[in-house]
Amino acid sequence: MRITCVHQGYELYGSDRSFVESVRIIRRAYPQARIDVVLPRHGPIVAPLSELGTRIVVEPLWILRRRDLVRLMTLGLLSLPVAMLRAWKRLRSSDLVYVNTSVVADYLLAARLCPGRALVHVHEIPQGATLTVLRMLIRWSGADVIFNSRATAAAFALDGKARTRIVYNGIAGPAAPEPKTYDGTRPLRLLMLGRISRIKGQEVLVEAIRRLSDDILDRLSVRIVGSAFEDAAREEALAAAIAKAGLAEVIALSPFVDDPSDLYRWADVVTVPSRLPESLGRVAIEAMSYGRPPLVSRIGGLTEIVEPGRTGWMVAPDDAAALSVALERIVRDPAAWAGFPQAARARYEALFDERAAASGITEMMAARLARSNRAAPAPALASVDS
Known part of the structure; x- marks a missing residue:
């Protein structure tokens, strides 16, 4: 055949x-x-x-x-x-x-x-x-x-x-989820992974972080990882937006990597702030396979992945203010989502392996x-x- x-x-x-x-x-x-x-x-x-x-x-x-x-x-x-x-x-x-x-x-x-x-x-x-x-x-x-x-x-x-x-x-995904280590005593590690494009919402995330108070920024470490498809100008514009917002000490921008497993192990929370509908949302699923609860836009197939208040969080798409509020709550009250990592892994195993x-x-x-x-x-x- x-x-x-x-x-x-x-x-x-x-x-x-x-x-x-x-x-x-x-x-x-x-x-x-x-x-x-x-x-x-x-x-x-x-x-x-x-x-x-x-x-x-x-x-x-x-x-x-x-x-x-x-x-x-x-x-x-x-x-x-x-x-x-x-x-x-x-x-x-x-x-x-x-x-x-x-x-x-x-x-x-x-x-x-x-x-x-x-x-x-x-x-x-x-x-x-x-x-x-x-x-x-x-x-x-x-x-x-x-x-x-x-x-x-x-x-x-x-x-x-x-x-x-x-x-x-x-x-x-990995054979077993990574242990949850965030308890509020160190900065929350927030990961955004994906192609840099108008759809994925890197600019929305930067604006949401810019809106945070200084005390929350001191408790946050962010990595945006990805490259634009044959579009160096878009990558340069994102780097310039981070610098203009005064967030170079908070947000690290790095290029695409073939194997993101170490990034998921590093993260506490993974965000997918898409501006337009995702057909499903692979990054959110991969995050859950590592026991990392995702913070996603309430749009497209992402709504089929995350159970808000149990395995992760949802906010309105293209809404930097709503995303900023969600990030502040996540940082301020880690106990409120202590069970999310285990529930996220269980949902991955049930639906997405x-x-x-x-x-x-x-x-x-x-x-x-x-x-x-x-x-x-x-x-x-x-x-x-x-």
Whole structure:
């Protein structure tokens, strides 16, 4: 059996790590299958995938990114027929093609020409015209669809003709949570982890911290970790905002890291102050797996992760004042949330570990293959092609 897995990224941010875990699930379910992994370029993601895929193929993909829409809709259209032909050839030669996210337009367009072979896993909640375009692409493709949250499924609102299922991302956490060590006698360690972008809310966090009184600032240590996607100006603007607010002694800004495990161990609380809907919220789930309660925006899939007042906190999105108030309460009264770390870990184990995701993904794949009546196993070897 030949399975092709297609991903739009090449780094190791949350969406990239989710893809690696999906490929791991597929490999475990079909250990003898030939699994080709298609990426748009080489990057940190290649190393973990090389242990799972039979072959890693790096080739151009026609990816619908908001910042590239003008180029894609003009000169980029010239490359679309070639991209679709390449995708059609892979679809035709595969028993199943797993497409990670709805923005890989060439594969969704070509899937219509190879009915019954595509499974798209939707991990995003786009806005406005972009959502309309992506919804049309999925409907056109005829692919089976996995949504990573109820919020994502509701945003796309596909009709009853599509075969869909909601499967929360399965995230590999530590074997046991880290012990809680914060009791108010040292500064609270607050972590924000993720790509620097208008969506994630780094600026909201900086403004919320700026509003805190000096006595709270003295009891707070903050790390904002991440990089902007090919946008150095955004990173420089965030650093300038921290300096202008006089918070250089409180907030440490550092670049993206491939393995965030040490950061979660360092933290007491992890914040996800997203300004626009997250399809789920991987960082919040990873935090809970380490026994770190998350402070998140009440928006999108984040509302499906956190139980306010039990496993973490929620505040209104894009509201620096509300976030500031929540931070002050967390710092002033650690006893009020003493049970949150244990409850957060328990919720992670119940809903978000790899077993739950593995069941949902493999059942969707098995159903797709059964309807297509394709099941020819093939051995797997590891290599990297470019």
